[in-house]
Amino acid sequence: MKRLPALLLAMVMVFSLAACQSQKPPASNTPGNDPNKPVSEQSADDILSTKEYLKTYKTSFSSSYASFNYFSTAYATVRSIVANCIDGLVEPDIYGVYIPSLAEKWEHNEDQTVWTFYIRKGVNWVDHTGADTGLSVTAQDFVDGIRYIGDPLNGAYSLRVVRNLIEGLYDYYWDLDDIDCGDKTDMTREQALARFNDMVGVKALDEYTVQYTLTSSAPYFLSLIESSMLLLPVEYDYAVAQGEDFAVDNEHMLYCGGYYISHFERDKAITLSKNPLYWDLEHITVDTVEYQMIPEGTTSLEMFKRGEVDSVSVEAEEYLTLQGTEWANGLIPTERSLSTNYLWLDFAGANPEFNTFVQNENFRKALQYSLDRVAIASLRDPVNPQRILRGTINAEDCIYDSNGMDYTDYPVLKAIKETDYNNPKLARQYMETAVSELCDEEGNIKGISATQVDYLPVGTFSVDAKLPVTVIYVGTDDENEIVMAQLMKSMVEEAIGKDLIDFQIVCFSGWTYGTVADPLNYDIYFDSLSTGYADPSGLLTRMTTDGAENVGCYTVPEYDELVDRAMEADTFEKRLAYFAEAEAYLCNGAYVIPFISSLRGYYMTNCMPFTSPLTLYGNSKFKGTLVMDRPLTLAEYNTLDAAYELARAEALKAD
Amino acid sequence: MRKYILSRILRSLITVAIVFVAVFMLLRLMPLSGYFPQEILKETDEATRMTYLRNQGLLDHPLLQLWRFLQRLFQGDLGRSLTVYPKVPISTLLKEKIPVTAAFGFASMVTGIVLGIALGLLMVRYKDKWGDRAGTVYILLVRAIPSLIYLFFIQVWVSKWFHLPLVFYKNRPSSWILPTICLSLGSIAYYALWLRRFMVDEENRDYVKFAQVKGLSKKEVLRRHVFKNAVIPLTVYIPTDLLFIISGSLIIETLYAIPGTGGLLTSAIKAQDNNLVQVIVLMYAVLSVVGVFLGDLLVAFVDPRIKLTEGE
Numbered sequence: 001m002k003r004l005p006a007l008l009l010a011m012v013m014v015f016s017l018a019a020c021q022s023q024k025p026p027a028s029n030t031p032g033n034d035p036n037k038p039v040s041e042q043s044a045d046d047i048l049s050t051k052e053y054l055k056t057y058k059t060s061f062s063s064s065y066a067s068f069n070y071f072s073t074a075y076a077t078v079r080s081i082v083a084n085c086i087d088g089l090v091e092p093d094i095y096g097v098y099i100p101s102l103a104e105k106w107e108h109n110e111d112q113t114v115w116t117f118y119i120r121k122g123v124n125w126v127d128h129t130g131a132d133t134g135l136s137v138t139a140q141d142f143v144d145g146i147r148y149i150g151d152p153l154n155g156a157y158s159l160r161v162v163r164n165l166i167e168g169l170y171d172y173y174w175d176l177d178d179i180d181c182g183d184k185t186d187m188t189r190e191q192a193l194a195r196f197n198d199m200v201g202v203k204a205l206d207e208y209t210v211q212y213t214l215t216s217s218a219p220y221f222l223s224l225i226e227s228s229m230l231l232l233p234v235e236y237d238y239a240v241a242q243g244e245d246f247a248v249d250n251e252h253m254l255y256c257g258g259y260y261i262s263h264f265e266r267d268k269a270i271t272l273s274k275n276p277l278y279w280d281l282e283h284i285t286v287d288t289v290e291y292q293m294i295p296e297g298t299t300s301l302e303m304f305k306r307g308e309v310d311s312v313s314v315e316a317e318e319y320l321t322l323q324g325t326e327w328a329n330g331l332i333p334t335e336r337s338l339s340t341n342y343l344w345l346d347f348a349g350a351n352p353e354f355n356t357f358v359q360n361e362n363f364r365k366a367l368q369y370s371l372d373r374v375a376i377a378s379l380r381d382p383v384n385p386q387r388i389l390r391g392t393i394n395a396e397d398c399i400y401d402s403n404g405m406d407y408t409d410y411p412v413l414k415a416i417k418e419t420d421y422n423n424p425k426l427a428r429q430y431m432e433t434a435v436s437e438l439c440d441e442e443g444n445i446k447g448i449s450a451t452q453v454d455y456l457p458v459g460t461f462s463v464d465a466k467l468p469v470t471v472i473y474v475g476t477d478d479e480n481e482i483v484m485a486q487l488m489k490s491m492v493e494e495a496i497g498k499d500l501i502d503f504q505i506v507c508f509s510g511w512t513y514g515t516v517a518d519p520l521n522y523d524i525y526f527d528s529l530s531t532g533y534a535d536p537s538g539l540l541t542r543m544t545t546d547g548a549e550n551v552g553c554y555t556v557p558e559y560d561e562l563v564d565r566a567m568e569a570d571t572f573e574k575r576l577a578y579f580a581e582a583e584a585y586l587c588n589g590a591y592v593i594p595f596i597s598s599l600r601g602y603y604m605t606n607c608m609p610f611t612s613p614l615t616l617y618g619n620s621k622f623k624g625t626l627v628m629d630r631p632l633t634l635a636e637y638n639t640l641d642a643a644y645e646l647a648r649a650e651a652l653k654a655d
Numbered sequence: 656m657r658k659y660i661l662s663r664i665l666r667s668l669i670t671v672a673i674v675f676v677a678v679f680m681l682l683r684l685m686p687l688s689g690y691f692p693q694e695i696l697k698e699t700d701e702a703t704r705m706t707y708l709r710n711q712g713l714l715d716h717p718l719l720q721l722w723r724f725l726q727r728l729f730q731g732d733l734g735r736s737l738t739v740y741p742k743v744p745i746s747t748l749l750k751e752k753i754p755v756t757a758a759f760g761f762a763s764m765v766t767g768i769v770l771g772i773a774l775g776l777l778m779v780r781y782k783d784k785w786g787d788r789a790g791t792v793y794i795l796l797v798r799a800i801p802s803l804i805y806l807f808f809i810q811v812w813v814s815k816w817f818h819l820p821l822v823f824y825k826n827r828p829s830s831w832i833l834p835t836i837c838l839s840l841g842s843i844a845y846y847a848l849w850l851r852r853f854m855v856d857e858e859n860r861d862y863v864k865f866a867q868v869k870g871l872s873k874k875e876v877l878r879r880h881v882f883k884n885a886v887i888p889l890t891v892y893i894p895t896d897l898l899f900i901i902s903g904s905l906i907i908e909t910l911y912a913i914p915g916t917g918g919l920l921t922s923a924i925k926a927q928d929n930n931l932v933q934v935i936v937l938m939y940a941v942l943s944v945v946g947v948f949l950g951d952l953l954v955a956f957v958d959p960r961i962k963l964t965e966g967e
Contacts, residue, residue, distance in 0.1 A: 066740045073741060152706045158698045177706050244735060248743045265825075266740070266751055268914035294822060295909045302811055303821055512925070513696045514688035548700055 044643035047636050048608065054627040055287040057607070058309045060294040064267050069247035070229040071149050071156045079229060080619040084272060084289070085257040086232045088225050089117045089142070089210075094624065094644075095651035096614035098222045102137060102233070102256070102279075112217045117142075119208040123279050125235050125254040128261055130276050135235050137256045139204035144236035146202045151193070152177045160548070161538065162230045167201030167213045219402075219572045220535035227533045227617035258284045258623050268293050272622070283623050285611075304604055310627055311605040316380055319602050330631040331602045332609075333384065338395040338616065339530040339598035343367070345591070346523050348553040350455065352448035353463045353470045354523040356438055363438075363469075364590035366430035367524075370495035371488065372422040373595045379484055380600050390597040391416045393539055393583050395531045398616050401573050404652060407536060410577060412584035421595075424495035431496045435467065443467035455521040458508050468502040474522035476511040481526065517551050527551070528598050533617050536579035537567065543586065554591045604631050610644040663951075667944040674940045675933070676721070682929045683717040689927035690738060711737065713929070724933060733934050738926040739919075745934050749916075753901060755825075756908070756915030760900030762831070763838035768893070770839065771846025772886075778851040779858075779877065790847055797844040803906065806837050810910050822912040834911040838904060842896075846889060853885035887958045894949035898942045 061080075067073045070082040089103040100106075103117035123137040149156035150163075150172050163169050175192050178184035197203070201213030218224070225231050235254050239246045247253040250261035250270075258278050263271035272289040274281070294300045297315065304312035305327065314322065314331060322328055345358050345367075357363040377385035390396070392408050396417070399407035408417060439445050445465050453461040455472065463470045473488070475481045482505075489503040508516060516522050529549065532538035542549035544560045559582050566578030586592060608626035615621060687708060688696055696704075708714050712723065727734055733745040740748060778790035796805070810833065814821050820830035857863060858881055866876045903917030920939070923931040955961045 064740070067742060069742065153710055155707055155710060157695050159703060160698055160700065174702075177702075180706075180710070244742045248740075266743075266748070266914060268825075268912065292822070293912050293914070295912060298807075299810065299821055299910065299912075306821065308821065512689060513693035514686050514691070514927075517693075518688045518696060519686070542698075548698065 044640050047640060052629070053285065053608075054606075054629060056290060057286045057288070057622060057625060057627045058290045058292075059311055060300050060303070060309050061270075061291050062293070062295050062297070062300075064293070065264075065270060067248050068250065068253055068261070070232055071145070071234070072154060073157065081261065081270065081272070082229055082232070083257075083615070083619040083621055084259045084623075085255045085261060087257045088232055089119075090222050090225055091621070092226060092613045092615055092618075093651075094610055094612065094614055095648040096616055097651050097655045098226070106222075108221070112219050112221065113214045114211065115214070115218075115221055116205070116209060116211045119210060120279055121208055123256055124277055125238075125256050126260055126275055126277055127254060128250045130260050130262065130273060132277055133235075133238075133254060135238070135254070137233055138207050139210035140207075141233035141235060142210045142231070143202050143204050144239075145230070145232055145234045146200060147196055148234055148236065148239060149230050150176070150196065150200060152180060156230060158228070158230065161224070161532070162228055165214050165216070165218060165224075167215050168199040169201070172196060172199050216567065217572075218535075220399075220533050223534035223617050226615065258621070259289065280623070286622050286625050286627060289622055304631075311603060311607060313600070314602040314604060316382055316601050320382065327604065327631075329633050329635065330604045332605065332632065332634055332637045333381070333387070333602055334599055336395075336397065336616075337597045337599040338398055338532075339528045340390050340393055340395060340594045341526065341528045341596045341598055342393070342592050342594040344517070344522075344525050344527055344552045345554075345593070346520050346525075346552050347555075349520045349523055351453045351461070351463060351470065351472060351523050352451060353445055353465065354472070356445055356448055357434060357469050358523075360434045360438060361589055362430045362434035364593075366427045366434060366496055367492065368427075368590040368593050369421055369423045369430060370427035370492045371593070371595055372491050374422065375491070376484060376487060377596050379480065379487070380596070381602075388596045388599050391419060391421065391594055392587065393529065393543070393592070393594050394536050395597065398531055399534050399536060399576070400652070401576050403573070407576050407580065410580035413580050416584060416587050427495040428497060431500050435500060439467060445469070455506075457510060457515055458506055458521045461504070468498060468500050470502050470504060472504050472506060472523040474506045474508055474511070474516050474525050477507045477509040482507050484526070520553065530598075531617075536576065536583065537563075540579055540582055541567070543592070552592070556586065556589070556591055559585050559591075606631055608632065609637055609640055614648075663948055667948060670944055671937070671940045675937050678936045679721055679724070679929075679933055680717055682927070682932060683720070685927050687713075692738070692926075713737075724930075734930040736923075736928055736931045738928040739922050739931055745931055748919075748931075749934070749938075752914060752916045752919065755913060756903035756917065757900050759831075759834055759838055759907075759913065759915065760896075760903065762835045764842065764893075764896050764900060766835055767839040767842025768846060771843040772850055774843060774847035775850030775854070776877075776882070778847060779854045779881075782855065787851075790851070794844040794848050797840050802841075805840075806906060806910060809833060809837055830911075834907055834913060837907050837910075849889055850885060853888055854881050857881040857885050887954065890957050891950040891954050894953060895943075895946040897946040897949070898939060901942055902939060 061077060063077060065077055065081065068078060068081060068085075070078060070086060087102045089101060090098045090106070091101040093099045100120070102120055102123060104120045106115060106117045108115045117139075119137065119139050119142075121136075125133045125135045125137060127133055146162075146166060146169065148154050149159060150169055152173060153176075159173070163173055172192075172195065175184060175187075175195075176189065179187070179189050179192055201215075203211050203213075205211050212221070214221070233256065238254055242252050245252045249266070250264040253261075255261070255275060258275055258280065259272035260275050261270060262273040263269065270291040272291075274284050274287045278284060292309075294303060294309070297313070298318070300309060300312045301314065301318055303309045313334070319331060322331060345364065346354065347358055349355055373389050373391075374385050377388035381388055392413050394407060396406055396408040401407070408414070443466050445467070448465045450462070450464045453463055453472070455461065455474070458472075458474050461470065461472060471492075473485055475485045485505045485507070489505055492501060492503045517525060517527070529539055539549070540563055541547060544550065544563055545555050545557065562578050562582035562585060566575050566582060569575040569578055587594065606628045608628060609632065611626050612624040613621045687704070690708060690713065691699070691704060699707075705714070712720060715723075724734065733749070736743050736745055736748060774790050774793070777786040779787075781787050810821060813819070814833060819833055820827055822830065823834055824830045854877070858877075863876055863881060866880060867873065871879070901916060902920070903913075903915040905918035905921065907913070908915045908917035916935075920932065920935045922928075923935060
């Protein structure tokens with residue numbers, strides 16, 4: 001009996017002694033140790049020319065790759081894999097200018113409603129071992145992609161834009177659906193399927209020429225090809241033969257991109273290997289991309305420090321803890337985000353106090369002017385919060401007219417960009433005006449009575465139909481969002497005054513779109529929207545009175561009319577001008593309150609920046625990626641960034 | 656005994672059926688919007704969403720859906736995941752995930768029992784001395800400190816000190832050590848605490864004093880009598896660990912990136928993946944019932960004084 005305790009004790013002592021040892025990061029993994037001369041003296045060419053690059057890139061993912069079916073999977077994670085494994089017709093170069101991919105060249109008619117693409121010859125599909133299947137990528141594969149998504153039984157997601165844009169696809173889809181429901185009995189399903197070639201505006205003119213006929217002018221069509229997985233090709237017979245198994249893992253799909261998925265371990269690891277038959281092999285600079293799942297952010301950071309992954313994102317808190325350490329000079333600010341964070345106001349909710357006030361523009365403006373956006377942005381970037389601010393719905397630096405003018409620089413939107421919305425005095429004035437219009441002298445809100453507000457499953461709330469106005473902010477239980485909500489509460493109550501507004505926060509652990517937003521169980525909630533392709537219609541047509549994105553159920557006929565005019569405009573410049581007016585109308589009326597972009601913090605990387613395609617609307621590609629054996633330093637990044645921005649401006653001008 | 660076993664099996668089947676049908680029906684009360692992730696809800700119109708749901712059979716009468724599920728189940732088809740892993744066969748998912756979780760669960764159960772009993776014995780052997788106090792400190796730390804704190808400490812610092820991998824890799828045996836230790840910390844404390852308590856109780860019994868009066872040494876009394884009797888109440892919990900072995904730990908699997916079943920049920924419920932929830936609930940219900948049943952049998956086996964039926 002004595003031996004066992006002694007053994008245990010010995011184990012504990014060994015454990016403790018060993019624990020006293022320490023380990024430093026390897027010298028080769030320390031930022032800034034490599035350059036032959038001080039970074040400040042280096043040019044971009046020096047930095048690029050003095051490196052040897054690795055052939056394997058190790059990265060991580062935090063949430064599951066549920067499936068690789070690029071037609072019926074909504075998850076953004078899937079796009080990042082598919083972007084590297086299935087090529088589209090075109091792709092952006094490192095400056096974001098569209099260059100040939102599977103299409104060698106393309107043309108369109110004058111009003112940009114008919115687009116013709118000439119497909120590259122000699123490109124074959126490969127399987128998950130990289131072996132040639134003998135099946136060529138042809139124009140028919142692009143036609144079949146649309147055929148696949150046009151059948152409701154294939155369950156394609158995110159159809160709205162493509163289904164409405166490609167001529168005849170909308171009717172083809174709903175005819176099939178009517179037949180499936182039994183509502184249409186004058187033809188069989190087979191007959192309806194056979195009508196595809198005649199009915200839908202996508203045709204294989206010959207083996208290597210595909211033509212899209214669109215329902216309206218689409219100068220942004222190339223960006224849609226980049227952003228939408230629904231316009232990718234498919235080997236139809238193969239996909240149909242796989243049935244429901246199509247692309248559920250790496251073994252049930254075919255590849256025509258720079259990489260194929262050679263190894264897939266669900267929720268654990270994915271390996272992309274260089275496609276030996278790829279048409280652009282010389283630009284595939286990394287042979288193998290190794291993904292591993294790291295659900296926990298801090299673990300990723302530690303793994304980067306130990307050299308086990310080549311890049312990591314760094315949140316604000318981590319950024320602060322890294323200051324003063326040897327890693328501080330490797331922290332690079334994230335570059336851009338097309339996603340905008342905004343507050344949704346509920347125009348049809350059950351809270352009579354909020355419902356009365358939200359219809360009043362002065363009240364909405366009071367909310368709009370009470371937010372100190374810089375303070376909110378500081379939660380994400382304590383060093384340079386200004387770069388996160390955004391007052392418009394569409395992101396800047398992604399939609400340009402034919403003169404190269406940024407859409408958000410159109411005068412009405414530029415005015416919004418330049419407005420300082422942090423104005424507590426003005427917020428109070430707006431609120432006082434709203435109160436004078438909506439309340440009697442004793443502070444009773446006109447036309448309503450005290451009641452119990454049923455926002456279940458979020459909760460129930462008592463309102464007394466008197467000032468202060470009760471506002472229920474319903475957020476998630478995410479730690480960062482709770483801090484942001486608390487900050488907003490203090491800002492709003494301080495600016496408007498607790499005598500006039502009672503901003504209540506509910507952190508609902510069961511928050512989903514289906515439990516809170518869709519059934520209108522909130523007064524205010526926080527969400528984000530992304531500019532999906534190089535045209536404001538992607539967002540703005542969804543925000544009309546009957547639009548899918550009008551979650552708050554406002555009614556703004558003036559906005560709807562401007563959107564209609566934009567859609568009917570005969571030139572792209574007029575279209576953008578109308579859209580700009582419409583967007584400004586929504587923002588100035590504070591129907592929604594955009595306040596910051598979704599840009600988050602910083603990152604550290606072993607990759608040379610600006611060497612792979614600038615994928616504004618799609619997901620990053622590994623084509624051209626250069627992996628170093630040490631982290632990039634901020635000084636190096638800044639030098640390269642300056643040179644890149646000059647070159648990009650030139651490239652965009654020449655485009 | 657045979658009658659007892661048959662009656663228990665029958666009652667177990669009824670319990671499992673009630674649990675399963677209740678969960679199945681409750682899932683059908685959830686809002687239809689819950690079947691879609693937020694991006695899809697906003698991007699897709701109502702009609703398209705209804706088309707999708709109808710094609711998945713989710714708009715059919717719940718009893719019809721139940722009948723279809725049972726038919727498929729008896730043909731050995733567990734169906735496909737709806738939302739968490741769209742269209743992936745559930746049998747494939749379970750085949751991939753259960754072995755990983757079970758391997759860790761089994762390793763941690765063995766570690767927990769062996770080290771827990773060893774620590775319990777140490778505490779009894781050195782009652783009110785250093786061994787007892789050290790054990791008590793350990794138990795207090797494990798039970799009182801929020802587990803995330805020490806689990807995180809172990810993952811980041813202990814892995815660094817001992818040059819162990821930060822996360823789990825199937826082909827690197829050294830990466831199994833920390834998750835196994837983390838998984839067993841709680842059960843070590845549990846077994847040590849209760850073994851000590853039961854043994855201290857037993858030590859005060861008359862038969863122990865009688866044995867010592869007869870001249871047996873304390874060590875011999877502890878080994879031959881006290882330990883055997885004290886360990887009996889603990890055996891009942893061992894089969895119930897069966898469920899734990901399969902269900903995994905959400906926190907530890909997340910920390911060490913273990914592709915197991917931890918959190919699978921939670922994810923499935925949150926994403927309203929009816930098919931996946933049904934199968935997991937059915938599996939867990941069966942395992943729970945079997946675990947309790949085996950516990951009863953094991954107790955009767957290790958302690959012949961315990962009778963499961965009257966008249967035996």
